[in-house]
Amino acid sequence: MRKLRLRALEGEHVTATPDFEAAKVFLFKHLAASRASEGARRYRYEHCLRVARIGRRVAQAAGLDVAALELGCLLHDIGKYDAAVPVDHGRAGALVAKDYFAQAGFTAPVADEIVQGIAMHVDGRCNPRDDEGTDRDAAGRPYLTFVGEPSVLARSIGDCDNIDRFSTYRIADTLRYVDFMNKTTAQQREFAADYLNNLRQQYDYACSTTPAHEMWIANLDHQWEFFTKLQAELG
The missing domain is CATH 1.20.58 (Methane Monooxygenase Hydroxylase; Chain G, domain 1)
Structure with missing residues (x-):
């Protein structure tokens, strides 16, 4: 089980999250296990790193949880190659992130915000859709269903992705x-x-x-x- 860490600079709003460096390794290995080309995997990984840096800047300036938004931005595209339909890759990534957080013992409420933000970052919809998308990932796992409205932090994951795009x-x-x-x-x-x-x-x-x-x-x-x-x- 991965240990949680608390990383903070003076004045930052942070919470204990899974180790960021360990999360980078997890992301790299998960993308590497896909059938995507080496170039595509490299771009996706480096895109995630750039979005994480943007997330840290946004969180610092907006008074959001710095470690949480940075982590959510890092993992936002972890399901890029796990969806049966491309528009669902956020919802596919939410499944991966939720499992990763559970293994790391990351059960703080903000963990759910991150997962919801990852789920919705592609099309603004966190729950399964039956028009363009499906209700499960390429491996047949049903997508998560969310009840509450997404927080500012959750919505900010998609914002940071768009900024890099x-x-x-x-x-x-x-x-x-x-x-x-x-x-x-x-x-x-x-x-x-x-x-x-x-x-x-x-x-x-x-x-x-x-x-x-x-x-x-x-x-x-x-x-x-x-x-x-x-x-x-x-x-």
């Missing part, structure tokens, strides 16, 4: 993923225009805390500036 790193990764440099100029123009149209819609999203929302808008503004300049240079 529209980061500077994501610009580079997206251009690589779509093989931008091998597109024709016309295709590049079309891609930039479509990206800006999608980006415009993201401004309607409201984060659960002011610090997270400020980071969110800053990232959107940065991407908007980049793709607007790119579009202009393409002529």
Whole structure:
């Protein structure tokens, strides 16, 4: 059984959580056990680390439980490859996180907040859905059902995920993923225009805390500036 730890800096709001370094190892091993490509697993693990760093910053600025939000952000995508349908990977991850917390003896109320936040971080819905998703993971385990409304901490996990998804790193990764440099100029123009149209819609999203929302808008503004300049240079 993994020991709990209490990590705090002066003025931080924290609780005893499973050891963060041990949780990183658990996350890495769980992702490594999937059939995803090495590149995909690497991206997912490093994305989780970036989201955890964002979570710590948000929690510190918003007065949330620092250790809890950081841990929830670290584990938010642990079920990425465990769902039968991609939209369910948060709910699949909630199963994994709940089991991990039980093994670690992490039974504080905030553990349930983290699990609920992981469950809902993809689509804002913590309970199983029968329209796009299913009611169980790829191994046949039924998804969890939650009764109470999600806390600010739970909702903040998805906020931090979104902040990283529209980061500077994501610009580079997206251009690589779509093989931008091998597109024709016309295709590049079309891609930039479509990206800006999608980006415009993201401004309607409201984060659960002011610090997270400020980071969110800053990232959107940065991407908007980049793709607007790119579009202009393409002529």
